[in-house]
Amino acid sequence: MSVTRRQILARTGAATLGIAFTGALADLFAGSPAAADPRAGHGPLLPDPAGLLDLPAGFSYRVLSREGEPLRSGEGPVPSHCDGMSAFAGPYGGVRLVRNHENRPEARHAVPLVPGLVYDRGGRGGCTVLDLDAGGEVRAEHVGIAGTAVNCAGGPTPWGTWLTCEETEDRAGTKGYEKDHGFVFEVDPADPHRTGAVPLTALGRFAHEAVAVDPYSGIVYETEDAFDHPFGLFYRFLPERPLGGTGALRAGGTLEALRVPGVPDLSVVQEAGTVFESVEWVPVPDPQATGTPLRFQDFGPGGITHAQKLEGCYWGGRSVHFVSSFARASDGSGATHFGQVWRYDPRDRRLTLSVVFGPDTDVRLPGESPDNICLAPAGGLMVCEDGAGAQHVFGVSREGEVYPVARGRQDIGRPGAPEWGEFAGVTFAPDGRTMYLNCYEPGTTFAVTGPWFRAAGLSRA
Template identity: 50%
Template sequence: MSLTRRDFARTSAITGAGIALAGSAGVLATAPNALASTETDTAHGDAAAAHGHGLPGVGYGPLKPDPKGILALPAGFSYQIITYSGKTRLESGEFTPSNHDGTSTFEGPRGTTLLVNNHELAGPRANWTYPVPLTEGLVYDPAAAGGCTVVEVRRDKVAEWVGIAGTATNCAGGSTPWGTWLTCEETEDKAGQNGMTKDHGYVFEVDPLDHRANRAPKPIKALGRYAHEAVVVDPKRGHLFLTEDAAGPNGLLYRWTPPTGFHHGRGRLRTLAADAGVLQAFKCFDSGGRFVDDL
């Protein structure tokens, strides 16, 4: 394959399904009506949307059917599959796990790109044909099927390995300013429930560059135990903002404030006590002043 880091990271969009989606900078800049609209377009678009039609004047043109039936793209775009559940293999020999979800890219050594993939696998391992392999030293709960893999993309080679295993329902997450990935468990299963041997519903930190930093996985309990969705870091104040994907009774938006004197960095969140900092749920109102109970 001929896929450079610049092509991969700077002029590409990456999906969580092991697909590299690319469109050249020239195509992005000259695509008809690319990200352009006028007040007239917007007015017409609102009317069109009300009647179930697409928004005119926005985007990169119509989708072209994919002969392989995998991913339809506008003219000038292409994709390349770099990992495929049940087909491609990890460096350790097992098949790539299934259910790709949240993902992020990081600059790797010697001009490579590192892609971290969540695998949203819920419940016990027996439920899945391709769970995340239980790699020695990287397992939190041996009963759980989920986790993360790390994919290294070079000009002529793709390599994939386990970043963390034994976690559950790894949905979204977020990259950190210091170059790690926070993977979020979208579940509230406790030990003894659904086949689990440990409590779940936590955030874990995965370092794509340092294998040793991921050994003996430890949940960041200070960020709460609930059905986590995503997380983002405020690089100036150090706050973490977290979303919850829950329906019983509802999902909330949270802010975690670090304790006084705490300094973020690689692996620092793993050192926190379970009650470190302050975790708060937002109380939100709409433009009419009405309380919004489900975010």
């Protein structure tokens, strides 16, 4: 794919683009391998004869799990709408995958209600856990948490658990729910009954998307996915027991929201490399949203900073990175963009616009709406596309080149009007040899293997 079709844009002159652009982009990859190779990418995508997943030459996939098939535990069918996911080291060289299911009340296959793992019997969302052996075969598949709602993304913790996020603010008594929703829950992939189904209420009740935990301070950063105006906020949670291990976040803490003085909407920032010094964090007046949703609350004379469609969030190096999937002035944003990646350095209290994605003129190629993101073990960034037309996973090299990694081939549209399910949950095995990936609909989990390190000029014994 040419950079001109899907590129990183900066509204600066050509003479300054190299310095500002390269510096901002390199920050994304802190903690990933330093090697870089001009041969970024793995070559063109080849059509899959099975019609599931197009990959470059030398790569192959294995279907680990499909919606509607029986869970190996016998607890029920594999739930619908596979979304956010993370990979953890398992016993004897194996891997444990914790997979979200973004189920609303109308979902076809609910997460089975397993005793001891149920928050609300009216909820159809939750998580499932796949245990893979050292050869990559699925040896177990079972429920991790049930009775939650619209489990979209989340994030791993430094102590080896998964924080799953409800992307909803629905209350008890609506849509068949018996309890309020909009919380974060902790799931232990090794023993889900250890964590149960306890909402981490102090982290706030809002339409959560993703979280990232600072491994040095234990602060939890959270994105709010709000499509309509006023848009979502970027939060940090200061726990009473930072880095206290499994269950420690139940002890409570303080929830705050990001304020960039003089910037009510991040969409108005258009230049990659723009830096804001000494941003502020403002206490959230009512984290439980007992009367007013958090993004509508009064944060005082200075107001608060909003952003449309805040989605992916991850920790890299010494910073937290988060995605605004898009902004549209027609929806009430201050300006229009096709995707941003922001970086916040907590030591310097510095916020930087690292990447701005540009429009796409060919629906066969990725061109808008970055969603779930993760660092690739060979360097660079992997991004799940959630836009119109064909759906891809694409990589961004250190030099700013964007290249295709995978393309979905499962057509869920009508005759003559093809449509492809979005990708989500991209993550890598701890050894970096396998990329795991979800197709949202029909819910499908893939394991992709191939020469991940070769294209970056690296070797892995």
